[in-house]
Amino acid sequence: MTHNDWILDVLADLKSFASANGLGALAEQLDDTKLIAAAEIASQNEEACAILNGDHGQPGSDIGELGRHQRA
Template sequence: MNHDWMLDVLEDLKSFANTHELERLAEHLDSTLNVAESDLATFGGATRVQKRNGSRLVGVHPSRRTC
């Protein structure tokens, strides 16, 4: 089962925090996104990878590749 919806919710919350100048909250949500991505990748339910600049792309986790 794909759990990327959780990452979408966290990203939306982070965007709201940034828009409303809630810097500390945005920083915490960024850390939370990192933890969620890591845990979901381990779990095998996430299909996202994080780029160094903080933007997120949809991709296939290495453990889910077929070739």
């Protein structure tokens, strides 16, 4: 667990509250927001690992990042 994972718990709590209080559209939006947050956190973690491993900026080190910023 990273130091940014707490936000995923907060978003889950907000979604639960929204669902329990008849705020269906908000609950759906918070679900989408949680997915985006998880993807961004994972991306940051991958970049941090690459830097720690000395791979950042090396030739061929960005092969795994192809299409990373595409949105569905």
